[in-house]
Amino acid sequence: MNILSTLNLCKTYGKGDTKVAALNNVSISVSKGEFVSVIGPSGSGKSTLLNMVGALDQPTTGTVTIDGKEIHKMKEEELSIFRRRNIGFIFQAFNLIPELNVEENMVLPILLDYQKPDKHYINELLGILGLAERKQHLPSQLSGGQQQRVAIGRALATKPAIILADEPTGNLDSKNSQDVMNLLKLSVDQYNQTVIMITHNHNYASFADRVFQVNDGMVRELGEGKR
Amino acid sequence: MRNYLDLAPKYLAGHKNKTRLTIFSVVMAVALVVGIFSMLDALVKFETAQVLKSEGNYHILVRDPTQNEMDIIGSRIDVENSGLLKDLGEGKTNDEICALGYISENFASNLNIDLIEGKMPRNDHEVVLEKWYLDQQVLNSGDTIKITRSDGTAEDYVISGVINDWGATKAAAIPFVFVSTETAEKLTVVTSQYFVLFKAGVNISNAEKEIVTVLNIPEERMGYNEGLLALMLETKNNRVLTFYLIGAVLFGLVLVTAVVMIYNTFNISVIDRVRQFGLLRCIGASQKQIRRTVRRESLIISLRAIPLGVLAGMLLTFVCSAVLKIYNPQLFGDISIINISVIGIGAGTLTGFLTVFMASMLPVKKAAKVSPVNAVTGSADLKISIRQKCGLLTRLLPVEIAMGVNNAVSKKRTLILMTSSIAISIILFLGFSVLVNPVFMGIKTDNHDTADLTLTSEQRISPELWQELSQLDDLEIIGNPTEHAIDLQLRDKNDNQKVDEVKTMIDETITLHDKRQMNAEANNAFMTIAVFIYGFVTVIALISILNMINTMNTSVVSRTKYLAMLRAVGMSDKQLNKMILTQSIAYSVTGCIMGCICGVLLQKKLLDFLAADWSFPLYQIVGIAVICIMTAALSVIGPLKKIKKLGISEAMASI
Numbered sequence: 003m004n005i006l007s008t009l010n011l012c013k014t015y016g017k018g019d020t021k022v023a024a025l026n027n028v029s030i031s032v033s034k035g036e037f038v039s040v041i042g043p044s045g046s047g048k049s050t051l052l053n054m055v056g057a058l059d060q061p062t063t064g065t066v067t068i069d070g071k072e073i074h075k076m077k078e079e080e081l082s083i084f085r086r087r088n089i090g091f092i093f094q095a096f097n098l099i100p101e102l103n104v105e106e107n108m109v110l111p112i113l114l115d116y117q118k119p120d121k122h123y124i125n126e127l128l129g130i131l132g133l134a135e136r137k138q139h140l141p142s143q144l145s146g147g148q149q150q151r152v153a154i155g156r157a158l159a160t161k162p163a164i165i166l167a168d169e170p171t172g173n174l175d176s177k178n179s180q181d182v183m184n185l186l187k188l189s190v191d192q193y194n195q196t197v198i199m200i201t202h203n204h205n206y207a208s209f210a211d212r213v214f215q216v217n218d219g220m221v222r223e224l225g226e227g228k229r
Numbered sequence: 230m231r232n233y234l235d236l237a238p239k240y241l242a243g244h245k246n247k248t249r250l251t252i253f254s255v256v257m258a259v260a261l262v263v264g265i266f267s268m269l270d271a272l273v274k275f276e277t278a279q280v281l282k283s284e285g286n287y288h289i290l291v292r293d294p295t296q297n298e299m300d301i302i303g304s305r306i307d308v309e310n311s312g313l314l315k316d317l318g319e320g321k322t323n324d325e326i327c328a329l330g331y332i333s334e335n336f337a338s339n340l341n342i343d344l345i346e347g348k349m350p351r352n353d354h355e356v357v358l359e360k361w362y363l364d365q366q367v368l369n370s371g372d373t374i375k376i377t378r379s380d381g382t383a384e385d386y387v388i389s390g391v392i393n394d395w396g397a398t399k400a401a402a403i404p405f406v407f408v409s410t411e412t413a414e415k416l417t418v419v420t421s422q423y424f425v426l427f428k429a430g431v432n433i434s435n436a437e438k439e440i441v442t443v444l445n446i447p448e449e450r451m452g453y454n455e456g457l458l459a460l461m462l463e464t465k466n467n468r469v470l471t472f473y474l475i476g477a478v479l480f481g482l483v484l485v486t487a488v489v490m491i492y493n494t495f496n497i498s499v500i501d502r503v504r505q506f507g508l509l510r511c512i513g514a515s516q517k518q519i520r521r522t523v524r525r526e527s528l529i530i531s532l533r534a535i536p537l538g539v540l541a542g543m544l545l546t547f548v549c550s551a552v553l554k555i556y557n558p559q560l561f562g563d564i565s566i567i568n569i570s571v572i573g574i575g576a577g578t579l580t581g582f583l584t585v586f587m588a589s590m591l592p593v594k595k596a597a598k599v600s601p602v603n604a605v606t607g608s609a610d611l612k613i614s615i616r617q618k619c620g621l622l623t624r625l626l627p628v629e630i631a632m633g634v635n636n637a638v639s640k641k642r643t644l645i646l647m648t649s650s651i652a653i654s655i656i657l658f659l660g661f662s663v664l665v666n667p668v669f670m671g672i673k674t675d676n677h678d679t680a681d682l683t684l685t686s687e688q689r690i691s692p693e694l695w696q697e698l699s700q701l702d703d704l705e706i707i708g709n710p711t712e713h714a715i716d717l718q719l720r721d722k723n724d725n726q727k728v729d730e731v732k733t734m735i736d737e738t739i740t741l742h743d744k745r746q747m748n749a750e751a752n753n754a755f756m757t758i759a760v761f762i763y764g765f766v767t768v769i770a771l772i773s774i775l776n777m778i779n780t781m782n783t784s785v786v787s788r789t790k791y792l793a794m795l796r797a798v799g800m801s802d803k804q805l806n807k808m809i810l811t812q813s814i815a816y817s818v819t820g821c822i823m824g825c826i827c828g829v830l831l832q833k834k835l836l837d838f839l840a841a842d843w844s845f846p847l848y849q850i851v852g853i854a855v856i857c858i859m860t861a862a863l864s865v866i867g868p869l870k871k872i873k874k875l876g877i878s879e880a881m882a883s884i
Contacts, residue, residue, distance in 0.1 A: 049603075052602060053602050078516060079515055087513070099505070100243060101242070102230070111513045114509075
């Protein structure tokens with residue numbers, strides 16, 4: 003079953019002479035429980051693709067369907083509700099809320115959805131992520147690897163349809179990068195999550211079930227990864 | 230944390246420094262509005278007290294009324310009190326000219342004819358006189374005095390009471406003699422005036438129109454207590470309306486200043502907030518939820534800042550009122566110096582609340598415009614201009630100065646808000662200073678050629694008297710004395726001994742006019758307004774300076790990371806000083822130039838409006854420029870110290 007599919011997706015910026023096609027007729031589909039990685043040089047359109055499939059931006063033409071819903075038909079308010087229930091983000095620079103502690107950072111998306119956090123599930127996540135001892139700590143009191151683990155926890159907390167990871171290992175050393183990759187894989191295996199990961203590292207890209215290469219706004223599948 | 234709205238207090242607690250600066254700026258803006266409007270309120274109260282003392286407590290008057298008119302007006306339900314004043318012509322007391330008059334007993338105190346001792350005349354043989362005259366004649370209440378009436382008949386009267394001095398009659402050396410109703414009826418009336426005081430809350434112009442139409446009274450017989458009506462905003466006087474218009478413009482500007490001050494502070498850290506809101510949107514916050522969080526924050530800031538601002542504003546008013554009370558205890562002695570002005574507090578609170586709520590939405594709107602992912606990764610921080618940077622500044626100036634200028638100029642909104650918050654204070658300052666101008670207030674001020682005493686005579690005043698007078702200490706002959714009049718000025722206005730000395734030197738052919746009280750009365754009105762307007766100007770200047778220091782502080786604190794980065798790549802402390810100082814001066818000089826241009830134009834416009842002369846306010850502008858630059862320099866000292874104390878790596882890791 004396709005959790006995500008795009009059809010003839012185009013995104014252009016600017017007008018006239020300064021017109022830039024960031025995405026050009028992109029049609030991809032991702033099934034539930036897949037781990038997909040996206041590689042490509044900077045400026046190739048990776049981030050634009052991420053914005054589109056993350057329901058953060060509307061395409062110029064074409065459609066994006068997530069979990070059976072067409073995104074371009076939604077209004078901004080509807081879109082943000084959709085986003086908080088269906089998309090989990092993980093960034094290169096961690097981007098935790100500096101004023102909130104580990105646990106609060108993790109439950110914030112649930113609170114934004116006016117739900118009660120499932121204590122049991124959160125504690126389980128904290129255990130898996132190795133943060134049980136640090137749930138009262140502020141992000142500034144954590145190492146980079148720990149912060150990224152909190153971000154993974156935050157993305158998993160709402161059990162979203164898709165987790166989007168934008169170079170999640172970009173700011174980490176190899177040991178911590180390995181940890182993060184293992185946790186992402188774990189979330190696919192254990193929680194049947196769908197993960198789309200942008201990366202520069204071909205080695206990590208090959209961790210995925212499938213690899214997409216983006217070049218000048220065009221997307222092509224490189225074939226199966228290691229798994 | 231139970232609710233996402235708890236983010237608001239947590240954010241504020243997490244950014245103590247920034248929160249404190251924001252609160253301080255709101256406190257100042259609110260204090261400015263509360264202070265200025267409370268002072269305006271107090272000014273109206275003081276002026277009302279003064280008008281009541283100088284003009285009397287009435288609203289309208291009818292000249293030469295008939296008995297029927299008086300009966301009808303007096304019995305109206307909206308009339309609080311009314312009374313008749315008759316001018317019964319000139320008479321003579323002991324062969325000296327006096328003014329005979331009648332005043333209804335119930336209205337005497339409304340016209341400030343107050344009994345000091347005794348009682349008002351009740352029968353055909355009683356009169357009351359002014360104290361200064363009785364003192365001069367060494368008479369007391371109960372004594373008998375011979376009065377020649379306007380018809381030439383003379384009779385002895387008993388002095389039934391003593392009334393307070395009137396500045397004008399004292400200066401003219403013609404005392405008032407008030408007679409009883411009975412006596413007044415026997416005398417020819419020169420003119421009479423029927424004074425009417427309406428009840429509080431009555432629509433005076435409607436009531437007056439009704440009276441005029443019902444009784445068919447021609448316009449020329451109607452008179453108005455212009456001063457009082459003006460203060461009650463019931464005036465039809467064009468000059469007063471012009472004055473009000475100017476006031477409205479200036480007080481409108483005060484509100485704008487407060488708004489700009491708050492906006493400016495919120496704008497400084499807008500980029501941090503855009504990033505934060507982008508992040509929140511990425512993890513699923515809707516625009517509505519972000520707005521709600523920000524509103525919660527605004528509420529917390531408002532609840533902490535506005536009460537403080539109100540208190541500070543009240544304190545400013547208190548100081549101004551206290552100065553007045555100390556300056557003139559007779560006039561303002563009975564007025565409370567603690568003024569709780571509903572208008573002032575209301576205006577301040579409302580402005581504070583609304584502006585904080587609106588200004589805090591600034592980053593929300595900005596964040597809505599950029600894609601959340603871009604906001605988070607910071608790629609939307611700088612709009613790259615289409616024009617290529619030519620690096621002209623760096624070629625002309627040392628790099629740190631070029632960077633300072635560039636920092637100030639590159640962010641347009643910040644530049645606009647920074648400079649306009651400085652400029653608008655200057656405009657206010659120049660605008661308000663227009664009001665301290667006695668020329669168009671129609672009030673004579675105490676200057677060097679105002680006579681305290683004047684000697685006049687029908688016959689020639691002998692040159693010997695000039696000689697004698699000029700030899701007296703602490704007394705000066707001013708102007709050009711003529712054979713019929715000599716103007717004298719006392720060094721000490723309260724030197725009654727000297728006045729007595731002059732009295733002994735003159736004979737019966739010369740009349741001494743004591744003008745001191747009249748001068749003082751005219752002066753008071755001017756001084757009250759002047760004290761208040763200097764109060765306004767001081768408050769504006771003080772708050773502007775504090776605001777600029779606070780703003781620079783906020784601006785440096787919000788760029789801690791950036792500055793640490795510059796230091797990390799090799800900027801020395803000295804260069805850092807120069808760069809930040811350049812930036813601060815760039816803001817203040819731009820603001821100063823804009824403020825001076827607009828302020829001078831406003832000043833000229835206002836004075837044109839008042840048909841008064843305008844001259845280029847050179848001293849004011851030089852003063853403003855000096856203060857601006859000094860404040861700019863002063864304002865960077867604190868934040869620079871703080872930055873340098875923080876280790877580079879520490880600062881880089883923060884935020």
